[in-house]
Amino acid sequence: MRYADGVTRAAGLDRPVGSLVPRTGPKFEALGVRTAGDLLRYYPRRYADPSRLTDIAGLVIDEKVSVVAEVRSCSGVLRARSSGKLRVEAQVTDGRSVLHLAFFAQREHMAKRFVQELRPGRRGLFTGKVGWFNGRAQLANPEAVWFDADDEGAALEHAARPLPVYPASAGLDSARIATAVQLVLDPLRDGDVPDPVPAQVRDARGLGDLLPALRAIHRPETEEDWRAARRRQRYEEAFVLQAELARRRARAAAQPAVARPHVPGGLLDAFDERLPFTLTAGQRTVGEQVAAELAQPVPMQRLLQGEVGSGKTVVALRAMLQVVDSGGQAALLAPTEVLAAQHARSLRAMLGDLAGGGMLGGADQGTRVALLTGSVTGAARKQALLDAASGAAGIVVGTHALLEKTVQFAELGLVVVDEQHRFGVEQRDALRAKASAQPHLLAMTATPIPRTVAMTVFGDLETSVLDELPAGRSPITTFVVPAHLPTWMSRTWARVREEVARGGRAYVVCPRITGDDADGADLVADEPATLGDQGATPRRPPRAVLEVVEELRSLPELAGVGVGMLHGRLAPEEKDRALADFASGAVPVLVSTTVVEVGVDVPEATAMVILDADLFGVSQLHQLRGRVGRGSAPGVCLLVSGAQEGGPGHERLRTVAATLDGFALAAFDLEQRREGDVLGASQSGGSTSLRLLRVTRDGDLIEQARADARAVVEQDPELESYPALRDAIEALLAGEREEFLDRA
Ligand code: ADP
Numbered sequence: 001m002r003y004a005d006g007v008t009r010a011a012g013l014d015r016p017v018g019s020l021v022p023r024t025g026p027k028f029e030a031l032g033v034r035t036a037g038d039l040l041r042y043y044p045r046r047y048a049d050p051s052r053l054t055d056i057a058g059l060v061i062d063e064k065v066s067v068v069a070e071v072r073s074c075s076g077v078l079r080a081r082s083s084g085k086l087r088v089e090a091q092v093t094d095g096r097s098v099l100h101l102a103f104f105a106q107r108e109h110m111a112k113r114f115v116q117e118l119r120p121g122r123r124g125l126f127t128g129k130v131g132w133f134n135g136r137a138q139l140a141n142p143e144a145v146w147f148d149a150d151d152e153g154a155a156l157e158h159a160a161r162p163l164p165v166y167p168a169s170a171g172l173d174s175a176r177i178a179t180a181v182q183l184v185l186d187p188l189r190d191g192d193v194p195d196p197v198p199a200q201v202r203d204a205r206g207l208g209d210l211l212p213a214l215r216a217i218h219r220p221e222t223e224e225d226w227r228a229a230r231r232r233q234r235y236e237e238a239f240v241l242q243a244e245l246a247r248r249r250a251r252a253a254a255q256p257a258v259a260r261p262h263v264p265g266g267l268l269d270a271f272d273e274r275l276p277f278t279l280t281a282g283q284r285t286v287g288e289q290v291a292a293e294l295a296q297p298v299p300m301q302r303l304l305q306g307e308v309g310s311g312k313t314v315v316a317l318r319a320m321l322q323v324v325d326s327g328g329q330a331a332l333l334a335p336t337e338v339l340a341a342q343h344a345r346s347l348r349a350m351l352g353d354l355a356g357g358g359m360l361g362g363a364d365q366g367t368r369v370a371l372l373t374g375s376v377t378g379a380a381r382k383q384a385l386l387d388a389a390s391g392a393a394g395i396v397v398g399t400h401a402l403l404e405k406t407v408q409f410a411e412l413g414l415v416v417v418d419e420q421h422r423f424g425v426e427q428r429d430a431l432r433a434k435a436s437a438q439p440h441l442l443a444m445t446a447t448p449i450p451r452t453v454a455m456t457v458f459g460d461l462e463t464s465v466l467d468e469l470p471a472g473r474s475p476i477t478t479f480v481v482p483a484h485l486p487t488w489m490s491r492t493w494a495r496v497r498e499e500v501a502r503g504g505r506a507y508v509v510c511p512r513i514t515g516d517d518a519d520g521a522d523l524v525a526d527e528p529a530t531l532g533d534q535g536a537t538p539r540r541p542p543r544a545v546l547e548v549v550e551e552l553r554s555l556p557e558l559a560g561v562g563v564g565m566l567h568g569r570l571a572p573e574e575k576d577r578a579l580a581d582f583a584s585g586a587v588p589v590l591v592s593t594t595v596v597e598v599g600v601d602v603p604e605a606t607a608m609v610i611l612d613a614d615l616f617g618v619s620q621l622h623q624l625r626g627r628v629g630r631g632s633a634p635g636v637c638l639l640v641s642g643a644q645e646g647g648p649g650h651e652r653l654r655t656v657a658a659t660l661d662g663f664a665l666a667a668f669d670l671e672q673r674r675e676g677d678v679l680g681a682s683q684s685g686g687s688t689s690l691r692l693l694r695v696t697r698d699g700d701l702i703e704q705a706r707a708d709a710r711a712v713v714e715q716d717p718e719l720e721s722y723p724a725l726r727d728a729i730e731a732l733l734a735g736e737r738e739e740f741l742d743r744a
């Protein structure tokens with residue numbers, strides 16, 4: 001972290017780390033530690049508790065242990081005769097018993113490094129899981145923290161204290177990191193480290209000062225020490241992030257918007273009158289919230305969450321109509337062409353003659369729905385552009401194509417973003433910039449996001465949730481199908497055939513398009529718990545659309561049943577054609593990638609078969625499943641997988657099969673995944689801003705920090721009197737970190 005103010009410079013916190021530890025400087029930089037100040041926030045990953053150190057004599061197989069011991073002998077580099085793998089073996093002793101260690105290496109130089117480290121006589125702390133090998137207990141690849149000659153005295157003196165264990169790297173072990181941290185920490189005096197958390201907030205929350213907290217984290221005397229200090233630093237992280245989000249929110253709110261109040265007797269009222277169903281309680285409540293916010297001269301900034309099929313589109317359409325009634329236009333931004341086209345179709349269908357504005361047979365007060373995507377060309381495109389620019393189209397639906405310069409609006413008053421998480425802030429803003437005043441914003445997402453994550457990732461938006469499905473929705477039953485059992489597979493395809501015979505349609509989803517796309521391009525980027533997961537167990541490559549289509553077309557179970565396909569590499573006409581044939585029933589089985597995940601709405605679809613289902617994330621499976629059972633017939637979802645029974649992949653699938661509650665699944669997903677995956681790739685590296693904060697566990701802290709940050713920003717929007725907070729935010733936004741916030 002770089003601090004710009006004079007105090008800090010005097011304390012030397014912006015010194016490059018290389019000036020402190022010249023030899024290991026580059027290695028620290030590789031860990032994301034660039035300055036002395038960065039070192040202070042390079043926190044231990046955990047603490048070894050010496051009071052819980054294990055006697056070598058008392059080791060229990062399969063338990064994780066930490067032992068303090070001295071190296072007695074080391075084997076040198078050994079090469080396995082069969083596999084050629086390299087390993088180094090050592091014996092260590094605690095003075096009474098002997099323990100065997102084994103270190104495995106890919107490369108010769110790594111193995112040699114182990115030999116160098118395992119010098120007889122050297123003492124260290126070894127942590128690992130006790131295994132059983134060749135008739136004796138062994139730690140394989142234990143983590144080693146060395147007590148070197150000059151700090152052995154200190155190590156013994158502090159033997160009773162918790163021992164910080166830092167995330168180390170090759171050539172930079174925990175002890176060396178600890179030494180470098182102390183080099184920075186020791187000379188610091190009170191006030192040397194500027195505290196991003198304002199004094200009044202610290203007082204109100206009973207938080208201690210920063211410097212003592214840093215000392216307690218890096219050199220704790222007791223477990224309580226580091227626990228309290230880490231909690232304080234978790235709060236600091238939450239607070240800095242929330243302060244930035246509050247500042248963004250305040251900035252947007254400070255720009256005037258045009259109030260778009262409800263106009264009685266307008267399109268909205270006409271639409272409500274002919275609505276063929278009654279709104280759910282949730283749709284009514286959210287609708288009122290949205291209507292009230294649109295009526296204010298302050299831009300609405302709202303995120304609407306709701307499961308697939310919960311009726312978000314109706315809420316959005318009602319908001320758009322209110323805006324059109326009061327003289328504005330609405331733009332609906334969708335992530336794919338398929339979705340944009342479908343939105344335009346279903347909006348037109350819902351509006352009926354209300355969408356025939358200015359046309360023969362259209363209602364007097366009607367407006368138009370224009371569609372602008374990359375594949376709308378020629379005269380149709382010209383007309384759509386004209387309708388948008390003249391205002392004849394009150395509603396303009398499109399993809400990224402809407403962002404192009406040639407697209408002009410007469411009076412853009414509302415931007416609706418579907419599947420918000422697929423768009424960056426610049427895209428949202430590019431669209432908003434097409435309005436003379438700040439337009440209102442309604443973002444929608446079908447991915448259920450637990451509240452604390454929403455507060456972190458979408459912290460500048462207010463959230464509403466539609467948590468009930470409209471009445472009359474059919475239940476979906478989900479089964480896990482073992483891919484290696486031929487009778488089960490045969491039954492799966494027979495079931496598909498039965499659904500089709502009953503007038504239904506079936507989706508068959510595959511992880512990939514072709515057998516050779518190594519990139520897995522069609523796996524959705526925000527669900528990384530997938531291909532990389534396969535770990536040690538080698539398996540055949542994931543199923544691919546092109547190969548599965550061929551296979552299904554020749555299956556006896558599906559003889560005479562049309563099988564089509566849909567994926568990202570098809571031309572737009574081919575995609576439209578495939579969807580139309582599927583919707584009409586001409587080709588009732590559709591093999592596709594996850595392009596069907598979001599929004600595609602075919603009420604007759606009753607079966608969803610997902611191949612290699614364990615390669616998809618839990619939330620994604622739930623989303624996919626939401627594609628069926630949208631009509632009156634019940635749906636079935638078959639999760640086909642070769643994942644081992646009892647393994648984590650199989651467990652995930654059973655969880656999906658066991659509940660239809662999207663929020664429960666999202667929470668489960670969150671627990672399963674690393675934090676970095678939750679918040680975006682940029683957060684998983686070493687130099688992340690959220691080092692200690694865990695959105696899964698720290699909900700209370702995040703809520704407090706958000707309230708505190710909003711209060712501070714309200715009273716000082718540009719944080720003029722909080723230079724340390726401003727600097728911390730700047731550091732947060734620096735480089736790769738920006739990417740993460742931009743998702744909001
Ligand atoms: P979402 O966008 O949240 O996936 P939609 O708005 O597309 O959901 O709604 C899914 C389907 O349910 C649509 O066919 C829609 O017409 C219908 N629908 C929406 N609200 C209701 C309701 N209150 N009662 C009955 N059907 C509804």
Ligand code: MG
Pocket residue numbers: 309312313599
């Ligand atoms: Mg939708």
